[in-house]
Amino acid sequence: MTESQNKWFKNWANKRQKGAVYYIVTQTLIISGGLFLGKFAGFALFTNQNRWGEFLTELPTTVMFLLAIGIPFNVISWFLGEWRYRKRSDKQNIT
DSSP, rough: OOOHHHHHHHHHHHHHHHHHHHHHHHHHHHHHHHHHHHEEEEEEEESOOGGGHHHHHHHHHHHHHHHHHHHHHHHHHHHHHHHHOOOOHHHHHOO
C-alpha cells in the first residue's frame, strides 16, 4: 500500500474504535453546522434586517432538512468506508 493508503487505513481504524454512531453524529453536525452558518451569513448579509422573524420561523424546517439529508448521507459514507477498510484489510492479510 502507498503512504496515503496506510494513513487512511490508520485513520479509519481510529474511527472504527469510536464507533459508527459517533462518526455519523459528528459528521452530520459538522456538515449541518457549516450549511447553517452559510445560510445565516447569507441571510445576515443579503437581506433586510427587519426579516429576522422569517429566518427564525424557517429555522425548524432548516434543521429538519439538514438532519434528513445529513444522517442518511453519513450512514452511506460509513458503510463505504467500512467496505474500503475491509477490502484493504483483506489485501494486507493475503500479502
